[in-house]
Amino acid sequence: MSGPLQAPAKIREGETVANLKLTDVAKVYGGQVEVLKDINLDIQQGELIVFVGPSGCGKSTLLRMIAGLEKISGGTLEIDGQVVNDVPPSERGIAMVFQSYALYPHMTVRENMQFALKIAKKSQAEIDAAVSHAAEKLQLTEYLDRLPKALSGGQRQRVAIGRSIVRDPKVYLFDEPLSNLDAALRVATRIEIAQLKEQMPESTMIYVTHDQVEAMTLASRIVVLDALKDNGHKYSIAQVGTPLELYETPNSEFVARFIGSPAMNLLPGEIVATGETTTVKTDAGGGTFVSAIPSKADDMGAKVNIGIRPEDAVETEGPDYAFAGQVEVEERLGEVTLLYFKRVTPEADPVIAKLPGIHPNHRGQRIQLTADPSKVHIFRNGMSLLYR
Numbered sequence: 001m002s003g004p005l006q007a008p009a010k011i012r013e014g015e016t017v018a019n020l021k022l023t024d025v026a027k028v029y030g031g032q033v034e035v036l037k038d039i040n041l042d043i044q045q046g047e048l049i050v051f052v053g054p055s056g057c058g059k060s061t062l063l064r065m066i067a068g069l070e071k072i073s074g075g076t077l078e079i080d081g082q083v084v085n086d087v088p089p090s091e092r093g094i095a096m097v098f099q100s101y102a103l104y105p106h107m108t109v110r111e112n113m114q115f116a117l118k119i120a121k122k123s124q125a126e127i128d129a130a131v132s133h134a135a136e137k138l139q140l141t142e143y144l145d146r147l148p149k150a151l152s153g154g155q156r157q158r159v160a161i162g163r164s165i166v167r168d169p170k171v172y173l174f175d176e177p178l179s180n181l182d183a184a185l186r187v188a189t190r191i192e193i194a195q196l197k198e199q200m201p202e203s204t205m206i207y208v209t210h211d212q213v214e215a216m217t218l219a220s221r222i223v224v225l226d227a228l229k230d231n232g233h234k235y236s237i238a239q240v241g242t243p244l245e246l247y248e249t250p251n252s253e254f255v256a257r258f259i260g261s262p263a264m265n266l267l268p269g270e271i272v273a274t275g276e277t278t279t280v281k282t283d284a285g286g287g288t289f290v291s292a293i294p295s296k297a298d299d300m301g302a303k304v305n306i307g308i309r310p311e312d313a314v315e316t317e318g319p320d321y322a323f324a325g326q327v328e329v330e331e332r333l334g335e336v337t338l339l340y341f342k343r344v345t346p347e348a349d350p351v352i353a354k355l356p357g358i359h360p361n362h363r364g365q366r367i368q369l370t371a372d373p374s375k376v377h378i379f380r381n382g383m384s385l386l387y388r
């Protein structure tokens with residue numbers, strides 16, 4: 001131990017609190033259960049970062065550590081250059097919006113929204129200004145005197161967000177804010193959140209969801225987390241990138257299958273020519289076809305998984321195809337038709353093709369699929385050849 005003990009730094013509301021830096025952050029519950037490790041992230045002011053990942057991978061835990069509701073077991077969390085591991089939640093300049101609205105049922109919308117400011121002993125003039133400003137932003141002005149029970153689910157969620165906005169935090173944390181809403185309302189509220197973010201370009205937001213459409217549409221960058229127990233305790237963060245980066249250039253089969261719906265098809269196969277582009281042959285394929293991804297000489301002959309997104313699959317009559325199979329199920333959705341092929345082995349995921357438009361009846365037919373070289377992914381030992 002060296003130097004005098006220092007009181008934890010206090011971050012005052014109204015200060016610029018926006019850049020977050022996580023360095024080697026780890027979480028171990030009860031001294032035993034390792035949930036997160038090696039979390040390294042730089043979050044810039046104004047970003048909307050979305051944490052996605054399978055159930056139980058630690059998304060909420062990470063958010064709660066940032067909020068100060070959960071102790072950080074290892075590493076540091078900095079907010080604007082200041083380590084805040086031991087700064088209490090109320091002094092971090094952060095507001096958290098939970099999935100359950102947690103509104104006080106006996107208080108009106110106005111009372112709910114101003115509650116924290118009353119506790120903080122703000123003047124009535126300040127409180128009124130903050131509440132009407134937030135209500136306007138959230139289109140709640142006409143509901144200010146209603147009780148929560150007289151509001152729809154989406155309106156209640158907006159009140160919950162309003163309670164954060166009045167405190168003028170610089171960082172907003174959202175923990176699955178839409179998960180209690182029905183499908184139509186989810187879409188409407190998602191669009192509202194996107195608009196809200198546009199109105200507050202300075203605010204930093206971190207958003208947890210397992211809805212990948214939310215992630216793709218809202219995020220400036222997505223952080224894909226993987227459960228430690230599932231990846232042999234190697235890493236928590238699988239990949240960080242813009243939605244399109246993750247969609248177009250996933251670094252691993254895990255990310256490739258996590259982003260995009262239906263999930264990317266993975267076809268076992270082999271590399272048959274290497275170089276600036278790579279020639280591959282799937283076990284189910286008729287001939288060879290090309291991926292725009294480069295490969296090294298020692299990749300020659302390697303067993304790989306060839307990734308083709310359902311929407312990148314194209315029908316081919318030619319001798320060189322990636323996959324041929326019998327259509328088992330066909331879903332005509334209007335703008336696209338989904339073809340589900342008969343599984344090659346009982347444990348294999350079904351291959352899916354998403355073809356544009358309404359197709360004639362394919363059920364029972366044998367169809368050959370291929371893809372443009374720029375859309376063919378190659379994974380060796382689970383990792384993309386692009387990232388080496």
Ligand SMILES: Nc1ncnc2c1ncn2[C@@H]1O[C@H](COP(=O)(O)OP(=O)(O)OP(=O)(O)O)[C@@H](O)[C@H]1O
Pocket residue numbers: 029030033035053054055056057058059060061062210
């Ligand atoms: N207080 C606790 N003590 C021990 N283990 C815990 C505790 N809280 C959470 N965990 C475990 O930590 C892991 C991560 O939980 P967390 O809620 O952060 O996951 P998540 O990714 O948000 O999951 P979901 O998507 O299902 O909400 C889980 O395996 C969970 O069982």
